[in-house]
Amino acid sequence: MATATANGITIEYDVLGKADDPPMLLIMGLGAQLIDWPQEFCERLAGRGYRVIRFDNRDAGLSGGCDEAGVPDLAAVFGGDLRTVPYGLGDMVGDTIGLLDALGIESAHVVAASMGGMIAQQLTISHPRRVRSLCSIMSTTGDRTVGQPTPQAAMLLARPPATNRDEAISNALVGARLLSSPGFPVGDDELLRRATAKVDRAYRPAGTARQLAAVLAAPDRTEQLRKVAAPTAVIHGAEDPLIGVSGGRATADAIPKAELLVVPGMGHDLPRPVWPQFIDAIERVARRGEAR
Structure with missing residues (x-):
């Protein structure tokens, strides 16, 4: 793995594939890290002939953050008071553009999950020439009437941070069980392995809260998405408890000629x-993006 300075933030990133293959940028979600894109999944993408780049968003994993901003008042942000929001999705778009610039990449295919899909949508809206194609996975448009979480999933977002490693791993395991795909069950041993790897690499609950504030503060992108020209695929789980499938349907409805794949039995994860x-x-x- 390597680091780059992008938009004033140190970004941790990883690259797989041949240097002269078309670049494909992977953007992860809320509190997630680049390791949440499974290594084998990335290798398979690279095997299709792409230079695959995954990275830690600001305030997650090993990338820089905004610790000096403290923890935002999420209840106030949800109610429309944005005074404690330290940055927005637009700033995270700036990080992404900065990383592409640092790597000398003029444009890339963009694949993004959850909050990453929100960043990728805004990236495509604001910088259309930098996006060859878009794949928005288990994400939504910013319209609060769609993609709503179940009460149980919403409680995960409101849970207080852990005070030690064991508690952090336990909380991560509980969250993984709730969000995982009921149609593609994963054993507890594997879920525990993943949770432990994430906590031991980086545990940054204040950073996750700042990212969540950016999501809550973001406006509805629906009308802007209607102008997106990049070839687009939208993938969503029919059983997603964190971002309901209506969020994916609304995304596909908004983007002209978007391909929608709703996966029965899929929750809020990437089932093998x-x-x-x-x-x-x-x-x-x-391929459609390369042909434009």
Whole structure:
């Protein structure tokens, strides 16, 4: 892995694939890290002929953050008082553009999950020439009437931070169980392995709160998405408890000619048995993007 300075933030990133293959940028979600894109998934994408770049967003993983800003008042932000929001999705778009610039990449295929999908949507709206194709996974438009979480999933976002490593791992395991795909169950041993790897690499609850504030403060992108020209695929789980499937449907409805893949039994994760469908959909729109 390596680091780059982007938009004034140190960004941790990783690259797989050949240097002369078309670049494909992967953007992860709320509190997630680049390791949440499974290594084998990235290797399979690279095997399709892409230079795959994954990175830690600001305030997550090993990238820089905004600790000096403290913890935002999320209840106030949800109610419309944005005074404690230290940055917005637009700033995270700036980080992404900065990383592309640092790597000498003029434009890339963009694949993004959850909050990453929100960043990618805004990136495509604000900088259309930098996006060859877009794949928005388990994300939504910013319209609060769609993509709503279940009460149980919403409680995860309001949970107080852990005070020690064991508690952090336990909380991560509980969250993974709740968000994982009911149609593609994963054993507790594997979920525990993933939770432990994430906590031991970086545990940054204040950073996650700042990211969540950026999501809550973001305006509805629906009307702007209607102008997106990049070939687009939208993938969503039919059983997603964190961002309901209506968020994915609304995204696909807004973006002209978007391909929608709703996966029965999928929750808010990247279930291994569905990887071939994901990768085929990503490659289809990427090929369309290369042909433009």
